[in-house]
Amino acid sequence: MDIVTAQEMYERDQVAIESTGIDGKMLMESAGRSAADDLEPRIKREDQIIVLIGAGNNGGDGFVIARTLLNRGYKVEAWQVVPDEKISGDAEAHRNIFENSGFELKKFSRMEEFLPSLYQAAVIIDAMLGIGVEGRLRSPLAEIVEKANEHEALRLAIDLPTGLPAGEGVHDFDAFNADYTTIIEAPKVSVFLQHTTPYYGEWSVVEIGLPVKKLPEVKRYLWSVKDVKQTMPKRVSHSHKGKHGKGVMAGGSYYMPGSIAMAARAALRSGTGLLTIATAESIIPSVTSYVQEATFSGLAEKEGMITGQATPELSKYDGAAIGMGLGRHEEAGGLVLHMLQECKGPLLIDADGLYALKSMLNALKNRSLPTVLTPHPGEFAYLTGVPIQEILQSPFRLSREFASAYGVHLVLKGPYTIITAPDGEQRVDMTGNAGLAKGGSGDVLSGVLFGMMLQSENILNALSNGCVIHGSTADFLIQEEHSKTDLLASDLVEGLSRTFRTFSAPSKA
Numbered sequence: 320m321d322i323v324t325a326q327e328m329y330e331r332d333q334v335a336i337e338s339t340g341i342d343g344k345m346l347m348e349s350a351g352r353s354a355a356d357d358l359e360p361r362i363k364r365e366d367q368i369i370v371l372i373g374a375g376n377n378g379g380d381g382f383v384i385a386r387t388l389l390n391r392g393y394k395v396e397a398w399q400v401v402p403d404e405k406i407s408g409d410a411e412a413h414r415n416i417f418e419n420s421g422f423e424l425k426k427f428s429r430m431e432e433f434l435p436s437l438y439q440a441a442v443i444i445d446a447m448l449g450i451g452v453e454g455r456l457r458s459p460l461a462e463i464v465e466k467a468n469e470h471e472a473l474r475l476a477i478d479l480p481t482g483l484p485a486g487e488g489v490h491d492f493d494a495f496n497a498d499y500t501t502i503i504e505a506p507k508v509s510v511f512l513q514h515t516t517p518y519y520g521e522w523s524v525v526e527i528g529l530p531v532k533k534l535p536e537v538k539r540y541l542w543s544v545k546d547v548k549q550t551m552p553k554r555v556s557h558s559h560k561g562k563h564g565k566g567v568m569a570g571g572s573y574y575m576p577g578s579i580a581m582a583a584r585a586a587l588r589s590g591t592g593l594l595t596i597a598t599a600e601s602i603i604p605s606v607t608s609y610v611q612e613a614t615f616s617g618l619a620e621k622e623g624m625i626t627g628q629a630t631p632e633l634s635k636y637d638g639a640a641i642g643m644g645l646g647r648h649e650e651a652g653g654l655v656l657h658m659l660q661e662c663k664g665p666l667l668i669d670a671d672g673l674y675a676l677k678s679m680l681n682a683l684k685n686r687s688l689p690t691v692l693t694p695h696p697g698e699f700a701y702l703t704g705v706p707i708q709e710i711l712q713s714p715f716r717l718s719r720e721f722a723s724a725y726g727v728h729l730v731l732k733g734p735y736t737i738i739t740a741p742d743g744e745q746r747v748d749m750t751g752n753a754g755l756a757k758g759g760s761g762d763v764l765s766g767v768l769f770g771m772m773l774q775s776e777n778i779l780n781a782l783s784n785g786c787v788i789h790g791s792t793a794d795f796l797i798q799e800e801h802s803k804t805d806l807l808a809s810d811l812v813e814g815l816s817r818t819f820r821t822f823s824a825p826s827k828a
């Protein structure tokens with residue numbers, strides 16, 4: 320499913336109108352009716368409903384919703400919260416249809432008149448502003464939103480909560496605090512930002528009949544289980560282990576053996592054909608007991624940490640991963656640089672590897688083969704020098720800029736993970752739950768991603784699939800055997816079997 324900015328949404332509407340002959344009034348009718356259908360299961364016959372209608376096309380949707388619900392017998396008061404002269408075009412046409420249908424339209428002039436209606440409502444439908452919002456809310460919308468947020472009622476928003484920016488990078492706003500939002504046609508970027516997502520409440524997307532074949536391409540996409548099923552590499556029955564990637568994973572230290580162990584086991588569970596773990600010699604016995612299928616390359620160590628002189632042989636591998644449990648010591652830099660320069664296949668850098676990478680961004684830029692970085696926002700802030708707050712407010716733009724500047728694939732982890740290719744194409748994965756907010760789940764993700772990268776020509780698909788597989792595993796596990804509290808990273812590794820069984824297409828002979 321495409322994710323759009325306000326500008327991209329306007330372009331889509333425009334293309335629909337110009338290329339098919341459908342007109343704005345038809346789209347508004349369709350948007351309003353689809354929204355009413357979507358809201359109906361959330362409201363009851365006896366509920367007093369108030370529909371708040373603004374000046375633009377979002378208000379136009381509001382006229383259609385109010386009319387549709389009244390025609391269906393619901394108890395609805397429709398309130399136009401802006402002066403008559405502000406309503407024009409398609410919205411005015413739908414106001415006429417509303418009034419010509421015999422329904423009463425109330426008009427806001429003074430707060431004292433309006434408040435009793437607001438306060439008797441059990442359900443508030445917000446059709447005041449959508450993607451056309453500019454700047455902070457002006458009067459009287461600002462006061463109406465404030466009162467609506469204070470009033471105990473079910474708050475439903477149309478397209479986006481009034482006042483909320485559709486895009487990223489805006490932090491100065493007041494907005495309707497919705498329990499649920501019916502999004503028109505495509506989720507907007509602000510659905511996926513930490514500071515704006517709570518205003519949407521739960522949400523779903525309704526389709527209003529835009530011509531899919533004609534719509535301009537948007538390189539921002541919500542990657543779902545359906546996409547995973549369509550793009551997962553298929554294992555055929557005559558497959559050979561050498562065909563599924565031969566990888567080397569470097570990392571681990573005496574005090575952190577679990578990271579590399581879980582990453583390695585996750586990579587194997589994700590289909591890696593042959594895996595070598597290059598790690599501090601002293602921890603090989605403990606790691607091998609957890610990952611019996613791997614082979615080992617013992618690296619020189621000092622005080623339990625891999626030293627900078629350690630240079631695993633890379634030429635016989637299809638790809639490499641580095642960083643899990645490596646430790647943040649200066650000497651680790653030598654190993655990361657070695658990997659950057661000598662790895663002749665795709666390379667994944669995670670965790671402490673990212674920390675070391677900061678001082679060798681030029682070498683990163685010079686690498687021409689696919690490189691994948693998997694930072695969480697803190698690590699990304701460290702790598703870029705951009706404050707973490709700013710990263711959280713503009714993750715799409717900052718990811719795109721970094722991926723393009725350094726020619727890397729970036730997996731910016733979070734409740735919504737954003738995966739960016741060097742050409743700027745982006746995918747969002749929204750699977751997973753708070754059970755993942757624990758040490759080790761990032762290591763498991765790296766293992767899954769590495770396994771997927773080794774088996775697919777298309778790195779962006781491999782990473783998108785890996786993220787959804789990892790998050791869906793956490794989702795399955797908390798529905799069935801675990802809770803968000805007790806879920807451990809090692810449970811995820813074992814849970815992968817269930818996810819792969821569910822997601823894999825049946826193998827062909």
Ligand SMILES: NC(=O)C1=CN([C@@H]2O[C@H](COP(=O)(O)OP(=O)(O)OC[C@H]3O[C@@H](n4cnc5c(N)ncnc54)[C@H](O)[C@@H]3O)[C@@H](O)[C@H]2O)[C@@H](O)CC1
Nearest residue numbers: 332347374375376377448449450451452453455456457478
């Ligand atoms: N053809 C289309 O464009 C369609 C649009 N649709 C709906 O139309 C919406 C977009 O319509 P518009 O572009 O008219 O935009 P909006 O309806 O979001 O609002 C624009 C109006 O809000 C006022 N406004 C902007 N910022 C304000 C602020 N800070 N305080 C107070 N008032 C402010 C502007 O003066 C303008 O009159 C979408 O979100 C969607 O709900 C749907 O009906 C489907 C078709």
Ligand SMILES: [K+]
Nearest residue numbers: 445448479481
């Ligand atoms: K709205």
